[in-house]
Amino acid sequence: xxxxxxxxxxxxxxxxxxxxxxxxxxxxxxxxxxxxxxxxxxxxxxxxxxxxxxxxxxxxxxxxxxxxxxxxxxxxxxxxxxxxxxxxxxxxxxxxxxxxxxxxxxxxxxxxxxxxxxxxxxxxxxxxxxxxxxxxxxxxxxxxxxxxxxxxxxxxxxxxxxxxxxxxxxxxxxxxxxxxxxxxxxxxxxxxxxxxxxxxxxxxxxxxxxxxxxxxxxxxxxxxxxxxxxxxxxxxxxxxxxxxxxxxxxxxxxxxxxxxxxxxxxxxxxxxxxxxxxxxxxxxxxxxxxxxxxxxxxxxxxxxxxxxxxxxxxxxxxxxxxxxxxxxxxxxxxxxxxxxxxxxxxxxxxxxxxxxxxxxxxxxxxxxxxxxxxxxxxxxxxxxxxxxxxxxxxxxxxxxxxxxxxxxxxxxxxxxxxxxxxxxxxxxxxxxxxxxxxxxxxxxxxxxxxxxxxxxxxxxxxxxx
RNA sequence: GGCGUGGUACCCAAGUGGCUUAAGGGAAGAGUCUGCAAAACUCUCAUUCAUCAGUUCGAAUCUGAUCCACGCCUCCA
Numbered sequence: 001x002x003x004x005x006x007x008x009x010x011x012x013x014x015x016x017x018x019x020x021x022x023x024x025x026x027x028x029x030x031x032x033x034x035x036x037x038x039x040x041x042x043x044x045x046x047x048x049x050x051x052x053x054x055x056x057x058x059x060x061x062x063x064x065x066x067x068x069x070x071x072x073x074x075x076x077x078x079x080x081x082x083x084x085x086x087x088x089x090x091x092x093x094x095x096x097x098x099x100x101x102x103x104x105x106x107x108x109x110x111x112x113x114x115x116x117x118x119x120x121x122x123x124x125x126x127x128x129x130x131x132x133x134x135x136x137x138x139x140x141x142x143x144x145x146x147x148x149x150x151x152x153x154x155x156x157x158x159x160x161x162x163x164x165x166x167x168x169x170x171x172x173x174x175x176x177x178x179x180x181x182x183x184x185x186x187x188x189x190x191x192x193x194x195x196x197x198x199x200x201x202x203x204x205x206x207x208x209x210x211x212x213x214x215x216x217x218x219x220x221x222x223x224x225x226x227x228x229x230x231x232x233x234x235x236x237x238x239x240x241x242x243x244x245x246x247x248x249x250x251x252x253x254x255x256x257x258x259x260x261x262x263x264x265x266x267x268x269x270x271x272x273x274x275x276x277x278x279x280x281x282x283x284x285x286x287x288x289x290x291x292x293x294x295x296x297x298x299x300x301x302x303x304x305x306x307x308x309x310x311x312x313x314x315x316x317x318x319x320x321x322x323x324x325x326x327x328x329x330x331x332x333x334x335x336x337x338x339x340x341x342x343x344x345x346x347x348x349x350x351x352x353x354x355x356x357x358x359x360x361x362x363x364x365x366x367x368x369x370x371x372x373x374x375x376x377x378x379x380x381x382x383x384x385x386x387x388x389x390x391x392x393x394x395x396x397x398x399x400x401x402x403x404x405x406x407x408x409x410x411x412x413x414x415x416x417x418x419x420x421x422x423x424x425x426x427x428x429x430x431x432x433x434x435x436x437x438x439x440x441x442x443x444x445x446x447x448x449x450x451x452x453x454x455x456x457x458x459x460x461x462x463x464x465x
Numbered sequence: 466g467g468c469g470u471g472g473u474a475c476c477c478a479a480g481u482g483g484c485u486u487a488a489g490g491g492a493a494g495a496g497u498c499u500g501c502a503a504a505a506c507u508c509u510c511a512u513u514c515a516u517c518a519g520u521u522c523g524a525a526u527c528u529g530a531u532c533c534a535c536g537c538c539u540c541c542a
Contacts (some may be wrong), residue, residue, distance in 0.1 A: 028542095039540095041542065165468080244538085269542090278542095279540095305489070315477080320491085326492085373490080438496070454503050
């Protein structure tokens with residue numbers, strides 16, 4: 001299969017380090033707030049990547065960190081700690097805040113049918129590993145100490161910014177770049193930060209350099225090393241991580257470990273809202289819970305995401321989501337009717353190449369939109385038996401993750417209130433008596449109670465609205 | 466200011482030199498069915514790919530210019 005590698009800025013053939021196995025690390029959430037649907041676009045893309053790897057027969061070890069250490073509101077080592085700030089606002093401990101938002105995150109991941117990573121390491125549970133890495137960097141001469149922390153000297157790392165193709169001179173000339181007096185280079189960053197002298201932090205640890213907390217790029221380097229090794233296959237995240245976060249991870253890991261860090265860097269694009277990036281600072285973020293309030297199920301959002309390639313910006317709109325909802329509901333109907341047909345049908349096997357087409361699409365840098373087109377075309381192909389189509393749909397769904405195999409008749413008869421059922425029965429009788437005025441009246445009554453009556457050849461069907 | 470990405474139908478979007486006389490979905494319209502609806506099914510829906518030049522036997526796809534939008538350089542998926 002082929003994947004776009006940010007490091008080479010080109011689509012490359014994927015070759016794992018160890019035959020048949022893939023180790024991948026994905027940057028996870030910071031748990032001082034709700035993850036919005038834009039954040040989930042990234043986790044969704046990583047899920048698709050993992051599913052495609054698995055579909056190709058790879059044994060995937062997937063790690064996603066939980067950033068529960070508060071970072072500062074600025075990358076320039078100033079500002080408030082977001083975690084501590086949130087805790088103060090809520091009158092809770094930072095640990096409570098972290099747990100609260102982690103739990104919600106996990107729940108949303110499940111609702112979106114994202115396969116859980118093998119491990120969800122928390123930054124606070126790997127403090128020792130992070131300290132070890134700073135020690136290693138210090139021993140190798142990559143660090144220096146200032147009044148507020150231990151810093152990484154990026155001028156010591158020859159290839160600094162190579163993946164991101166950073167123009168260091170350009171950064172220096174930039175209008176918006178300011179940097180602290182004590183930093184030797186504008187791109188230097190802290191690997192260990194000292195606790196402020198005059199205040200007690202809720203999260204702080206002893207270290208050889210004094211009480212404090214780890215720098216915010218360090219956890220990924222330290223935890224991936226511990227869980228996946230010095231050198232592994234794939235590292236994912238949002239495109240915003242390219243210039244700073246991932247650039248610094250490479251610098252730390254390769255300097256400390258003395259070997260190549262990651263083979264394939266894969267980044268997902270943003271979800272936009274009103275042509276602008278959806279972000280907390282710009283307001284107007286939406287959560288899975290909020291979508292539910294608006295009548296959209298997590299699967300509707302998942303289907304929505306399936307409509308765009310992961311490296312393209314995707315504009316979120318209610319209209320777009322509604323379109324995805326309609327499409328997904330139709331897809332469900334189609335699966336249901338195939339299930340009925342399949343039950344009483346002779347097993348036949350018509351030769352076809354849909355699976356090959358599907359594989360070709362997903363293996364071409366996760367061509368999920370085209371793969372979805374293959375699904376639709378296949379479902380409409382009458383030369384295939386219902387059984388064949390169902391089988392293929394379930395097979396493709398290993399990648400789509402739309403829970404097609406879980407689709408049942410919308411309403412089991414028991415769930416419908418007796419009164420609604422009785423009204424529906426009366427309507428049927430009225431219809432038989434050709435009393436259409438009464439029949440329509442009853443249908444409206446049922447509708448008011450939240451159900452829709454659909455007539456079929458041999459009766460009727462009730463569906464919740 | 467520096468760096469980068471993208472502009473394809475009413476909407477979301479594939480496609481990145483000939484197999485495409487531009488996928489798929491949504492919306493819309495027409496028809497079949499129906500007492501009427503709904504659902505389902507069938508059909509229709511871009512001679513055109515922001516604009517203008519150019520390269521080529523051939524361009525949505527390559528080159529240049531222009532216009533527009535967005536992202537990164539600030540924690541951010």
